[in-house]
Amino acid sequence: MNILLAEDDVRLGKLVAHLLQKEFNRVDWVKNGRDAYDNACILTYDLIILDWMLPGQDGLTVCKRLRQKGIQSGILFVTAKDANQDIISGLDSGADDYIVKPFEFNELLARLRAISRRKEKPLEEIISLADLTLNLNTHVIKRNNTTIELSKKEYHLLELLMRNQNQIMTRELLFEKLWGFETEVSDNALDAMVKLVRKKIDVPGKPSLIQNVRGIGYKVRHSNV
Structure with missing residues (x-):
């Protein structure tokens, strides 16, 4: 929840x-x-x-x-x-x-x-994107029924993107939610984390599920991949 x-x-x-x-x-x-x-x-x-x-x-x-x-x-x-x-x-x-x-x-x-x-709609326990699923209760992530291991922050990043599939998540918002305003992290920390998550969740030969919106932030892909 x-x-x-x-x-x-x-x-x-x-x-x-x-x-x-x-x-x-x-x-x-x-x-x-x-x-x-x-x-x-x-x-x-x-x-x-x-x-x-x-x-x-x-x-x-x-x-x-x-x-x-x-x-x-x-x-x-x-x-x-x-x-x-x-x-x-x-x-x-x-x-x-x-x-x-x-x-x-x-x-x-x-x-x-x-x-x-x-509520008319029961609380969502599983979020799906193409053939990728994220269980909000167990924190288990699977693609093609294969379990994917992510670190705590990597999971948080993916959850933020998957929960908000209809909009772009700005770099500023992602920085705030992942590290907070007070923590000093380099500007490329977010890009490095996205790269790690992509490496773990993407399928070779197919477009990445996470799209870069140049100068703004990131969003997840809706099309069939």
Whole structure:
């Protein structure tokens, strides 16, 4: 499961992100509404956890904008507001459920599971691209039923590309997701990693599944290969 956590309380956000990471495949944590909206539009998330009182843009506005844009991810509000009208406003904005602070982590997990069960489309466990498959639960990657071994970062790169098959992933975004803003890595580190992943997943004599979009970034190939 791929989760976006939007929480500006650093102590709470760090704790929840850590606990969610232990339960699920990947968790992205942002601290303001603008980043929450941008991430949800660029990347594909199964579930989004939105704090109501986010700086920059509050969670209610973010939720409304995401639904207007057609984002179908499950959305859970985390809020200190427990008045009946506030709860109604949150649900009417497009959220699937809410949880009031302070809360037990087990309750948060239960509500996330409930949202996933209510979604029309079950949470995706396997992503396919041509004859390449990536299992989000086991992290097993196969092509032509042959298992492919990738390092943790190589897997993360391939998952990002395969989850977002309808768009180009910019170099800046890939750098941020793979290494973060604070880590000092050379500019060609991304190209070197793509080269390694291609070597492992591509079939000799066939075009690479990963395409370079010059000056912008990378995307995965949709045509039959």
